Amino acid sequence: MLSVVVLISGSGSNLRALLEATDSPLFPARILAVGADNPAPGLAHAELFDVPTFVVSPSAFESREAWGKTLLESVDFFKPDLVVLAGFMKILPPHFVQALNGRLINTHPSLLPAYPGAHAVRDALAAGATETGVTVHLVDEGVDTGARIAQRSLAVQAGESEGELHERIKVIERELLVSVVRDIAEGRLNLNQIS
Numbered sequence: 001m002l003s004v005v006v007l008i009s010g011s012g013s014n015l016r017a018l019l020e021a022t023d024s025p026l027f028p029a030r031i032l033a034v035g036a037d038n039p040a041p042g043l044a045h046a047e048l049f050d051v052p053t054f055v056v057s058p059s060a061f062e063s064r065e066a067w068g069k070t071l072l073e074s075v076d077f078f079k080p081d082l083v084v085l086a087g088f089m090k091i092l093p094p095h096f097v098q099a100l101n102g103r104l105i106n107t108h109p110s111l112l113p114a115y116p117g118a119h120a121v122r123d124a125l126a127a128g129a130t131e132t133g134v135t136v137h138l139v140d141e142g143v144d145t146g147a148r149i150a151q152r153s154l155a156v157q158a159g160e161s162e163g164e165l166h167e168r169i170k171v172i173e174r175e176l177l178v179s180v181v182r183d184i185a186e187g188r189l190n191l192n193q194i195s
């Protein structure tokens, strides 16, 4: 059984999809805990599923490194096989990323390497993209630069807003994230063999 810690910053709909999937005894992964960098509304999903939560806010620390150290300790406490960034919007310090090398993944609402960063959907629309999508990737020390694990695309519709497009992306994002976690848990995907 693959053990997972999920980190979020916002509404947590990707987290919710993972909680619902892993709630089934047939699903080969379990969520041990959910962490956040702020008292995110999405933590309520974890509480509903009786999954422990923790918040480690950067504002409580003198440096990003000190914040990352405490965040890492909080994650390590649960000894997870896999850590999933599901809408976690803070850049993690290098030592955090290195400590979880090969077992830290992120979901991003674009077809990377196109449109990295915090405004991927807005940037795709601004560039006049006709296609965009979602990428699940390994996390390295860059911003959305880690090796790609899986992608799904969708067509941009004429005249749709950033919010509308993001909601449509999030529908396929949730499916892709759940399927990647399942594939890792079932050994169909080996993160050490992704480059």
Ligand code: GRF
Residues within 6 Å of the ligand: 008, 009, 010, 011, 012, 013, 014, 015, 042, 086, 087, 088, 107, 108, 109, 170, 173
């Ligand atoms: C997702 O699209 C994620 O990729 C992006 O922010 C969104 C978070 O959505 N970074 P939610 O909090 O899982 O609903």
